[in-house]
Every structure is written in structure tokens, then in C-alpha cells.
Amino acid sequence: MKTVIVSSRKGGAGKTTLSLNLATEAAQQGKRKVALVDLDPQGSSLFWASLRDRGHPTVLKGNSVDVFLTLGELEDEGYDTVFLDMPPTDKKWIRESLGQADLVMIPTKPSPLDIHSATSTLEWAQEAGARVSWVINGASPISKNPDIVFELLKATRVPVFKTIVHERSDFVTSLSRGLSVSEAAPSSKAAAEVAELWREVKNALARTAA
Incomplete structure (x- = not known):
């Protein structure tokens, strides 16, 4: 498994949106059983699941x-x-959990301040010996900032997923229906970004020890 x-640690980085879209993408792309564990007291993933009429993930x-x-x-x-x-x-339990992961993904908006706020999570993951990667999330489709931020993240000497996930209305509308973007708008740019990011995640997982 x-x-x-x-x-x-930075709120508003889009962790839940990434989690549920990637989990759904993984389930659709041939994984036999995929689970999403909601550990956030806000329970946003659970609320999304309550709107669904599908059993996977x-x-x-x-x-x-x-x-x-x-x-x-x-x-x-x-x-x-x-x-x-x-x-x-x-929290201490979060730090301890990071060491149990095959991959720790740290989403950040394309802003130096957001990167700074997320750096403590990077430090925790590195201290735990976890494989960790950055992912740029919630980027403006018309801004050049993601390219600049990509270079800033590379300077941390930690892998950065090449796929940049942009802020798109399809993410909002799909969530309101209890769907992922690949289910609600399979031909959209948002769905294409999630599919490409999952391919990167899957390749990263394949490089971890069995």
C-alpha cells in the first residue's frame, strides 16, 4: 500500500481539493482500492463525500x-x-505521521510568502526522512508568477512537480456537486492538470520501496 x-501548515493552500481530486483520479486510473482519510477537523472531504452518489474513492x-x-x-x-x-x-502527531508516508506533497500558492509559511512542513518532512515534493496550486491562469515561484522552489533543493494546478471555476462547480473535475468536466483544463499531476505522483510512488 x-x-x-x-x-x-499554511491554510488555504488547497490541500483538500488536491487530495480528493487525486484520490478520485487514482481510483479511475486502475487502482483497485483507493481511500482518502480526512484528518482536518473542518471535515471538508467528508462533506464532499456526503454529496456523492459514487463509492470510489x-x-x-x-x-x-x-x-x-x-x-x-x-x-x-x-x-x-x-x-x-x-x-x-x-501538532506532534502530524510530524510523526509524515515519516509513515511514501510521499509527502506540500501544496503552495505561487507566492514567496506562502512558500515561507509552508517551509516548516518541509522541515518536518525532511526530519522524518520522508520523500517530499512541492506542488504549485491555485495559480492564476494569466499570471507569470508560477514560473518565477517554480524557480524559487527549485532553490530549496526539493523536487517540484512540473504540473502547475491553476485556479479554475471547474474545481468549484465540481466540488459543489460531490464530484471531481475529471467526473464533472472531463475535457476541461482542470481535469487535464489533475490527470498530469497524478501521473507524476504515480511515478514518484513507483520509485519508493515496495
């Missing part, structure tokens, strides 16, 4: 006390890939 943690409420137990149970149940949607807080 591969575990992907989407985490950032499995979305369940997580608890900081038994997150490791939850992962063990999911592995026993034969899940192939599990995404953990983390809250934007500084």
Missing part, C-alpha cells in the same frame, strides 16, 4: 489518536493507495 500525505474520518491504526486497517483491507488530508496546524 502506498501512502500519500498532502500537508501544509472511499472517504473516511480520521483521528489523530489512531492514524497509524487506520493505515494498518486499510492495508489489511487491501487498499492500494491512501491519501491523508492533513489540517494546517503544528
Whole structure:
């Protein structure tokens, strides 16, 4: 089982939107069983799931006390890939969880201030010995900032996913219907970005130890 943690201490980085769209994309692209564990007290992933009439991916409420137990149970149940949607807080259990991930994704908006705010998450992941990658999320389709920020992220000497996820209305409308962008607007630019990002994530996971 591969575990992907989407985490950032910076609020508003789009962790939940990335998590549920990637989990759905993974389920659609041949993974036998995919789960999304909502560990954020706001419960946004669970709310999205309550609007759905589809069973995949499995979305369940997580608890900081038994997150490791939850992962063990999911592995026993034969899940192939599990995404953990983390809250934007500084908690000991989050730091400990990062070390259990096959990949830690740190989303950031294309702003130096957002990068600065997310750096503590990067430090936690590195201290835990986790494989970690940045992903630029919520970028303006008409701004040149993402290209500039991409270079800033490369300077951290941490991998940066080449796919830049832009702020698009299809993300909002799909979420309101309990769908991913690939389900609600399969021909959209948003869906294409999620599909390309999942390909990158899948390749990164394939390079981790079995």
C-alpha cells in the first residue's frame, strides 16, 4: 500500500481539493482500492463525500489518536493507495505521521510568502526522512508568477512537480456537486492538470520501496 500525505501548515493552500481530486483520479486510473482519510477537523472531504452518489474513492474520518491504526486497517483491507488530508496546524502527531508516508506533497500558492509559511512542513518532512515534493496550486491562469515561484522552489533543493494546478471555476462547480473535475468536466483544463499531476505522483510512488 502506498501512502500519500498532502500537508501544509499554511491554510488555504488547497490541500483538500488536491487530495480528493487525486484520490478520485487514482481510483479511475486502475487502482483497485483507493481511500482518502480526512484528518482536518473542518471535515471538508467528508462533506464532499456526503454529496456523492459514487463509492470510489472511499472517504473516511480520521483521528489523530489512531492514524497509524487506520493505515494498518486499510492495508489489511487491501487498499492500494491512501491519501491523508492533513489540517494546517503544528501538532506532534502530524510530524510523526509524515515519516509513515511514501510521499509527502506540500501544496503552495505561487507566492514567496506562502512558500515561507509552508517551509516548516518541509522541515518536518525532511526530519522524518520522508520523500517530499512541492506542488504549485491555485495559480492564476494569466499570471507569470508560477514560473518565477517554480524557480524559487527549485532553490530549496526539493523536487517540484512540473504540473502547475491553476485556479479554475471547474474545481468549484465540481466540488459543489460531490464530484471531481475529471467526473464533472472531463475535457476541461482542470481535469487535464489533475490527470498530469497524478501521473507524476504515480511515478514518484513507483520509485519508493515496495
